Amino acid sequence: xxxxxxxxxxxxxxxxxxxxxxxxxxIKRVMKEHGFSHEIIFVNDGSTDSSWDVIERLAAAxxxxxxxxxxxxxxxxxxxYCGFRAARGNVVITMDADLQDSPDEIPELYRMxxxxxxxxxxxxxxxxxxxxxxxxxxxxxxATARKVSGxxxxxxxxxxxxxxxxxxxxxxxxxxxxxxxxPYIAKNAGFTKIGEKVVHHQARKFGHTKFGGLNRFVNGxxxxxxxxxxxxxxxxxxxxxxxxxxxxxxxxxIAVVVVGAHKLYALWTGTPAHLVTESPYFYIALTTMILGxxxxxxxxxxxxxxxxxxxxxxxxxxKEI
Ligand code: UDP
Ligand code: MG
Numbered sequence: 001x002x003x004x005x006x007x008x009x010x011x012x013x014x015x016x017x018x019x020x021x022x023x024x025x026x027i028k029r030v031m032k033e034h035g036f037s038h039e040i041i042f043v044n045d046g047s048t049d050s051s052w053d054v055i056e057r058l059a060a061a062x063x064x065x066x067x068x069x070x071x072x073x074x075x076x077x078x079x080x081y082c083g084f085r086a087a088r089g090n091v092v093i094t095m096d097a098d099l100q101d102s103p104d105e106i107p108e109l110y111r112m113x114x115x116x117x118x119x120x121x122x123x124x125x126x127x128x129x130x131x132x133x134x135x136x137x138x139x140x141x142x143a144t145a146r147k148v149s150g151x152x153x154x155x156x157x158x159x160x161x162x163x164x165x166x167x168x169x170x171x172x173x174x175x176x177x178x179x180x181x182x183p184y185i186a187k188n189a190g191f192t193k194i195g196e197k198v199v200h201h202q203a204r205k206f207g208h209t210k211f212g213g214l215n216r217f218v219n220g221x222x223x224x225x226x227x228x229x230x231x232x233x234x235x236x237x238x239x240x241x242x243x244x245x246x247x248x249x250x251x252x253x254i255a256v257v258v259v260g261a262h263k264l265y266a267l268w269t270g271t272p273a274h275l276v277t278e279s280p281y282f283y284i285a286l287t288t289m290i291l292g293x294x295x296x297x298x299x300x301x302x303x304x305x306x307x308x309x310x311x312x313x314x315x316x317x318x319k320e321i
Contacts, residue, residue, distance in 0.1 A: 004037070004090060005037050005038060005039055005088050005089040005090065006036040006037045006038060006089060006090055006091065006110070007031070007036050007037075007038040007039075007089045007090075007091050007092075007093060007106065007110060008038070008039050008040075008041060008087035008088060008089030008091070008092045008093070009027055009038065009039070009040045009041065009092075009093050009094075009095065009103075009106070010041045010043065010080065010083035010084065010086075010087055010092060010093070010094045010095075011023070011040065011041065011042050011043065011083070011094070011095055011096070011097050012043045012045055012076050012079030012080055012083060012094070012096075012097070013042060013043065013044060013045060013047065013051055013079075013096075013097035014044075014045040014046065014047055014051075014073060014076075014079075014210050015047045015048060015049045015051060015207060015210075016047070016049075016051055016097040016098055016206070016207055017047070017049045017050045017051040017053075017054050018205075018206035018207060019097055019098050019099045019205065019206050019207065020042070020051060020054045020055065020058070020097065021054060021058075022099060022205075023097060023099055023103070024040065024058055024065070026099075026102075026103045026104075027040060027103045027106075028062075029103075030103045030104060030106050030107065031106075034106075034107050036106075036107075036110070038064055038089065039064050039065075039066055039087075039088065039089060040064055040065050040066070041066045041067070041068065041083050041086055041087060042055045042058075042065070042066070042067045042068070042097075043067075043068045043070070043079040043080070043082055043083045044067060044068065044069045044070060045070050045073055045074060045075065045076070045078070045079040046070045046071065046072040046073030046074065047073075052067070052069055055067040055069075066086065068082050068083065068086060070082075075176075075177060076177075076179050076210075077174045077175055077176055077177055077178050077179040078174075078175065080094060080174050080179055080182075081173065081174045081175060084169035084170070084172075084174070085170075087166070087169060089166065090114070090165075090166050091109075091110050091113045091114065091163055091164065091165065091166065092163070092164045092165075092166060092168075092169045093106055093109060093110070093161070093162070093163045093164075094160060094161065094162050094163075094164075095160055095161045096160035096161070098204050098205070098206070098207060099202060099204070099205050099206070100129070100160070100201055100202050100203070100204055101123065101159075101160055101161040101199065101201070102161075102199065102200045102201075102202070104200070105123065105161060105197065105199045105200070106163075108197060109121050109123075109161075109162075109163035109197060110163065112163065112195060112197065113163050113164070113165055116195070117193060118163075118165070118193050118194065118195040119164070119165050119167075119168050119186060119191035119192070119193045119194060120162065120163070120164050120165070120168055120182075120183060120186050120191060120193075120194045120195070121162065121163045121164075121194075121195045121196065121197055122154055122156060122157070122159055122161075122162050122183055122194070122195070122196050122197075123156065123159040123160070123161035123162060123196075123197060123198075123199035124154075124155045124156040124159060124196045124197065124198045124199060125156055125159055125199060125201040126155075126198045126199075127200075127201060128201050129201055129202055129203035130201075130203075130209075134209075137217060138156075138158070141157070141158070141180075141217070141220060142154070142155055142156060142157055142158075144221070144224065145157045145180075145181065145184065145224060148184075148224055148227075148228050149181070149183065149184035149187060149224075149227075149228075150187070151183055151184065151187055151194055153194070153195070153196055154183055154194065154196055155196065156196070157180060157181060157182075157183055157184070158179070158180045159199070161199055162182065164186075165191075167191075168186050168189075168191050171189055171191075171316055172185045172186055172189050172191075173185075176223065177216075177219055177220070177223055178223055178227070180220055180223065181223060181224065181227055184224075184227055185227065188227070188230075188231045189316050190316045190318070234306070235306060235312070236303075236306075237298075237299050237302025237303055237305075237306060238299040238300060238302065238303045239299075240299065241295045241296065241298045241299025241300075241302060242295075242296060242299040242300075244292075244295045245291075245292045245293065245294070245295030245296035245297075245298075245299060246292070246296070247292070248288045248289070248291045248292030248295060249288070249289060249292030249293070249296070250292075251284070251288045251292075252284070252285045252286075252287075252288035252289030252292055253285075253289070255281040255282075255284040255285035255288065256281075256285045256289075258279075258281045259276050259279050259281045259282050259285060260276075262279065262281075263276055
């Protein structure tokens with residue numbers, strides 16, 4: 001078995017049988033020209049067309065081709081996750097199977113990882129060949145992702161064409177629909193040297209896009225929130241919820257004092273006292289104290305959950321001597 005492989009190409013695919021042979025030939029051509037040792041890992045994400053037959057045929061003729069076949073369609077992130085686990089190359093390159101990403105970019109991406117020392121290089125489809133309904137929301141998406149993640153130099157978080165140092169893919173976990181935020185996940189794991197390369201993009205030649213519809217925006221933003229929460233206080237929920245809860249509780253307590261003092265003062269001076277329920281402070285006290293307690297309990301529960309989470313002591317150790 002090969003001891004070192006220069007490049008693993010990981011290709012998640014869902015019903016792309018028409019594109020595969022052409023994509024394979026193109027990748028092979030590039031690899032041969034530059035003399036890279038390589039493997040091509042096709043992850044068949046539950047295709048219902050003949051994609052798997054094509055992969056089997058390619059694998060039979062070329063031992064560099066590997067295939068993973070999901071029993072059903074799980075999504076692009078799970079496909080990438082399994083491809084990452086299987087990859088053996090020093091540099092891992094992901095690309096879409098639809099021929100929109102060009103394998104000609106591989107040598108330069110490889111060079112940026114191995115020579116310029118990047119942990120991750122993301123493609124940037126500066127000139128896109130996609131309908132406006134896709135490109136316009138993408139601009140907004142990227143602006144938000146840049147802001148939240150703090151990775152200021154990326155224009156295209158969700159580009160399918162990316163290159164990684166091997167340690168990165170072995171130490172991050174992509175799940176759900178988190179493939180949109182891999183640079184952010186990598187950054188949170190401590191891989192901070194993240195670069196970008198402008199890449200050529202083409203219109204889809206065969207088939208159709210698998211990511212239409214509106215719910216991807218909603219899901220995308222929710223995922224971004226999850227990631228920023230996880231990174232911010234996923235390991236110490238009490239610090240946030242306990243803090244908010246305490247503030248609420250203090251506010252409520254002050255309101256109680258105001259209401260009580262008011263009443264006592266009226267009783268003491270013998271002026272006709274209002275009912276406490278007539279004072280707005282009464283309601284403020286009521287809601288803030290209830291909310292405060294709730295937040296506190298939420299923090300405590302979060303703390304209990306994270307004590308039991310198996311990755312609670314999962315830290316990224318770069319080196320040990
Ligand atoms: N894909 C996948 N599983 C899915 C949906 C998509 O593996 O559930 C693959 C798809 O086959 C393609 C890549 O993810 O190789 C990107 O999908 P697509 O080209 O449809 O996205 P777009 O370029 O339109 O954003
Ligand atoms: Mg595409």
